[in-house]
Amino acid sequence: MYLEKLSLTDFRSYAQVDLSLEPGVTVLVGANGIGKTNLMEAIGYLANLSSHRVSSDAPLLRFGTDRALIRAKIVRGEQPTVLELEINSTRANRARINRSNPVRARDILGICQTVLFAPEDLALVKGDPSSRRRFLDELLVSLVPRHAGTRSDYDRVLKQRNALLKSARAGKFSSGQEATLDVWDQHMARAGAELLHARLDLVERLQPHLNDAYRQLTDGSKEAGAIYRSTLQDVVDDDGGAFEAGDKGQEDLRALSVDELTDRYVKAFAASRRRELDRGISLVGPHRDELELVLGPAPAKGYASHGETWSMCLSLRLASYYVMLADARTGGSAPILILDDVFAELDVQRRRKLAAIVAGAEQVLVTAAVEDDIPLELAGRRVKVIPGGIDEPDNR
Incomplete structure (x- = not known):
């Protein structure tokens, strides 16, 4: 399985952001604190209905808003599925599958599968x-x-x-x-x-x-x-x-x-x-x-x-x-692998061994503040993350 499109509205630091992805390795590069982890957190939340960073939903909503939206297009084999998850501050979260009527949030569990590595x-x-x-x-x-x-x-x-x-x-x-x-x-x-x-x-x-x-x-x-x-x-x-x-x-x-x-x-x-x-x-x-x-x-x-x-x-x-x-x-379906700021924490030997293990996965999403932290074994597409969004010329 792989994630083809991700769209966030009022999620964390993003008022609106759209990210196109493809199978294989994609490295999101940008300065610390710029929002790379927010993108990975949204994908992980879509898979587990929980964040790897916080225990409640409140911090996921952009400050001053009362709801956040995560939209994603997942491709499993040849079958695309469009998911929409609404995270609410005052009522139960709800979801849509292929633009159907709203369902309970937990009804989407199992559609998007991830394994997320993080500090x-x-x-x-x-x-x-x-x-x-x-x-x-x-x-x-x-x-x-x-x-x-x-x-x-x-x-x-x-x-x-x-x-x-x-x-x-x-x-x-x-x-x-x-x-x-x-x-x-x-x-x-x-x-x-x-x-x-x-x-x-x-x-x-x-x-x-x-x-x-x-x-x-x-x-x-x-x-x-x-x-x-x-x-x-x-x-x-x-x-x-x-x-x-x-x-x-x-x-x-x-x-x-x-x-x-x-x-x-x-x-x-x-x-x-x-x-x-x-x-x-x-x-x-x-x-x-x-x-x-x-x-x-x-x-x-x-x-x-x-x-x-x-x-x-x-x-x-x-x-x-x-x-x-x-x-x-x-x-x-094989899960999406997410490595969020992991390589900066590892020595050169462990970086190379981990990269060699995961490189063959159907989709690998990696974040890094410095591109030099990424081992050569993870050659692939590079996406530049900038304040509030994605640098479009590098996202083609």
Whole structure:
């Protein structure tokens, strides 16, 4: 798949900008702070309905406006699709597909697929577990768009359950509310089991690609791995004893069905009930799980050097790309690769290795402040970004 046209209205720094693209490598060159990343952010948002830079939509709207528009023409095989996404400040976002009637924003998920590399990726190793959970969930949704509903259902139930637990901590919890909590336990167990089952499957698919990618980017002297740590594996009951099914290990969890995981969660919630009521928060569930990244014998976080940290981050993104390529061969489409200001962060050796790996993708979009940062392996079209738009003579 490739992006043929991108048009933004009132998105970030752009009142209006139109960008024509083509398959192969395109490098957008311009001074720092001029808006190159805004263009890449818009493409990434079209794919994931989230930004790699901010957690809310408000900063995406040009200052003083109440909506932004992203329009794009995606070509998948020989089939073009026109997407329009409206980001609103006061109402739900909405979208159009091929100029049809408006639909929910999440109905466009899966149409535009991207893998985006950015300096913010350092958080995948150095940041808290939420960064790694988000990485998994965004990839899940890219591969299977219905999992957007899975995550949304889980977040909704978690919010309701936490509200009940906070009431208990505030001393406003009745026996009737405890019965209501039992009902929410069932809902959360089911939604959590579906999300956990999907994540475990995804980590299993990522693992070999992660190690291969790390070997491609380095001298191959260390193995790279990822281990999913579920809260189901370390539940203790209210008397301090281990929950009977709580430490069966990752292998056993992967072997369980959604129904079996649901049953595990129901038992874990019961075992943790008193502690959760005391603390006023849900202590068990996918929202507290961890994806532990391992480099050689040690965790990457806290032990990896700066160069190793960058290699691990890049390897995670490359592993995503390889998983999506495998999916494309079974009826999907190869994703668009976006490298946003990445090469300036890398030494010459890593620049060349990364460039050689991605150069053969159907479409590669790269941003750089200095053209000399771009390795020769990424020869291709150059586009000059100027304040407020694109330098048209270089955009032909």
